[in-house]
Amino acid sequence: MANISISRVDPRSKILLLLSISIILVGGAGGSELVQRAYFVLAILPMVVLIVEGHLKVGFILTSLFMLFTWIAISVVPSLQGDSKIALMGMVVLCTRILPSIAAGYCLLLTTSVSELVSALYKFRxxxxxxxxxxxxxxxxxxxxxxxxxxxxxxxxxxxxxxxxxxxxxxxxxxxxxxxxxxxxxxxxxxxxxxRGLGAEKHRSNYYEARFTWLDLPILAIIVLNVMLAAESIWMV
Amino acid sequence: MSINLSPKDLSTVAIYSVLFFMIMLAVGWLGVIPIFIPLLAVLAPLLGGLPFMIFLTRVDKFGMVSLMGFVNGLLMLVTGMGLWVVLTGIIFGVLADLMLKRVNYQNLKKSAMAYSVFSVWVIGNFLPFYLSRESYFATLAEGNGKEYAESLSLLLPYWLLPILVVSAMLSGFIGASIGSRLLNKQLSRAGVV
Structure with a gap:
């Protein structure tokens, strides 16, 4: 269930994180070294946010899973061939591509209280x-x-x-x-x-106002960087 | 259109979107095995028939089904199915809504046909393969490995697209029929509906 305390990261950042991970990451990362590194940082971001929010156990489990499979992807996979490679790739793909989006979804849904989410959505107009x-x-x-x-x-x-x-x-x-x-x-x-006045015609005031804190700055910077890199790669192809 | 929906209608849409989406998630896990990916276009509408039929018993105005299509597309986008799903969700949601509006949301057989039109939204999941094939293929090959990308391109040739559309509509019709039969027999007996 969603916790009741106020989260340290603005829910708008979490929404943007989820969206950017879904759109950019799941399709597949390619390109130069810089782009790969940037995607990697984006993928690890939701787990970092989870840890920052205080969900240490889940955060650490997900982080270690992700690290494990990234390591497998980098070092072990190129040396295998054929069928075993396809089978292993399935697991690797699962944990490196889908895991960040699951983590981002968890981070958004289960660590943010609903009033914060409402406020964030209203701010998006x-x-x-x-x-x-x-x-x-x-x-x-x-x-x-x-x-x-x-x-x-x-x-x-x-x-x-x-x-x-x-x-x-x-x-x-x-x-x-x-x-x-x-x-x-x-x-x-x-x-x-x-x-609670959710369907009201007039503008609804919120008890909790979504405010950006200094913790959001690196998160948003990474998201923006990845979006720009992805857009660039689309235009170049 | 959106002005006419009361909060109660909006919450109905929300609730059934969640139920529908969870079935889509469950079906989507099969897609980890590349062989099953085209089959998703058949399984998803089939299993989604039941919640949609229950949803239709509570629909009485224009806009609810369209909104359902749109929200479903958004949820699919968030799980990483690409941007085209949102478009197909909206388009076929509105089309199904228009079909239902003509019979005033009462007719059972027309509801099944409307759901089969609605079901074409699953094609949106496959559209990245067809519409931006080269670039998508390239990014897949880079990210997921060459064999994965090659096996996927083997599974989804160009001529499969109309077959997928037709099978989505067919399985939608079957799913809706099964769903409404289940509705009438089991669920009304249990007092759910």
């Missing part, structure tokens, strides 16, 4: 309906994850893990409670959102 939808998504996503875990536990407790041999039962006994719970939670959430 997006249209109001879009903000409402995004905020409810932010709030709803961890709930759904928790629901899935809770239902899995209750299924296990009732000994229905494989549905008494029937696949239909196995699927339905998870699906039906999941759907009814999540839809009920969703309705409650939407009522809460309305009562």
């Amino acid at each position: 997006l249209p109001s309906p879009l903000i409402t939808v995004l905020v409810i998504i932010f709030r709803f996503f961890p709930c759904v994850l928790n629901e899935m875990l809770a239902i899995e536990r209750s299924v296990r407790m009732r000994g229905l893990l494989f549905g008494n041999g029937s696949v239909k039962t196995a699927i339905l006994c998870r699906l039906l409670p999941f759907l009814s719970n999540t839809l009920r939670i969703g309705d409650e959430l939407s009522a809460a959102a309305i009562s």
